[in-house]
Amino acid sequence: MTKPISAAAVSSIEAAMSRLLSRGSSQSTYTITCLASEAGLSRATLYRAPELLARFRVAIASPEREAKRPPSSTDRVHQLEAEISMLRGREAEEIRALRSSNRDMAQHIQALSLLVREQERRIARLQAEPSESERGATLVAFARPPLR
Numbered sequence: 748m749t750k751p752i753s754a755a756a757v758s759s760i761e762a763a764m765s766r767l768l769s770r771g772s773s774q775s776t777y778t779i780t781c782l783a784s785e786a787g788l789s790r791a792t793l794y795r796a797p798e799l800l801a802r803f804r805v806a807i808a809s810p811e812r813e814a815k816r817p818p819s820s821t822d823r824v825h826q827l828e829a830e831i832s833m834l835r836g837r838e839a840e841e842i843r844a845l846r847s848s849n850r851d852m853a854q855h856i857q858a859l860s861l862l863v864r865e866q867e868r869r870i871a872r873l874q875a876e877p878s879e880s881e882r883g884a885t886l887v888a889f890a891r892p893p894l895r
Contacts, residue, residue: 750795751795752792752795756788756792756796757796757799759786759787759788760782760786760788760793760796760799762786763785763786763787764782764799764802764803766785767781767782767785768806768807777803777807779793779800779803
């Protein structure tokens with residue numbers, strides 16, 4: 748049979764548990780060794796208080812404890828990788844939209860260029876034709892009876 752621990756040791760362990768859990772350290776710092784060190788006791792003394800160890804293990808495994816602890820560097824890396832992936836997806840979608848817009852604009856430019864060329868041909872053709880006043884003078888000259 749194991750010797751029970753003193754009331755001072757129990758209060759020291761409880762205070763150490765409270766300090767450790769309030770720090771918000773990563774899961775790896777919640778060990779029996781850390782608790783023993785924080786309480787200023789040996790691990791053997793802690794193992795003689797199984798009900799306190801059970802409370803400690805339940806406290807570090809509780810979901811609200813997980814929610815309160817700050818993210819570890821590994822968690823942060825995974826979070827940043829997910830954010831990078833999301834941003835790359837957005838970037839790819841934006842590039843697709845810009846390329847589509849670019850194709851539409853190129854088609855509009857091509858259609859407008861064809862219209863401009865057609866208008867330039869019409870202008871050149873109209874400039875090559877005699878003007879109204881020149882046509883009128885030609886018609887008048889043909890309509891007069893010849894002078895004898």
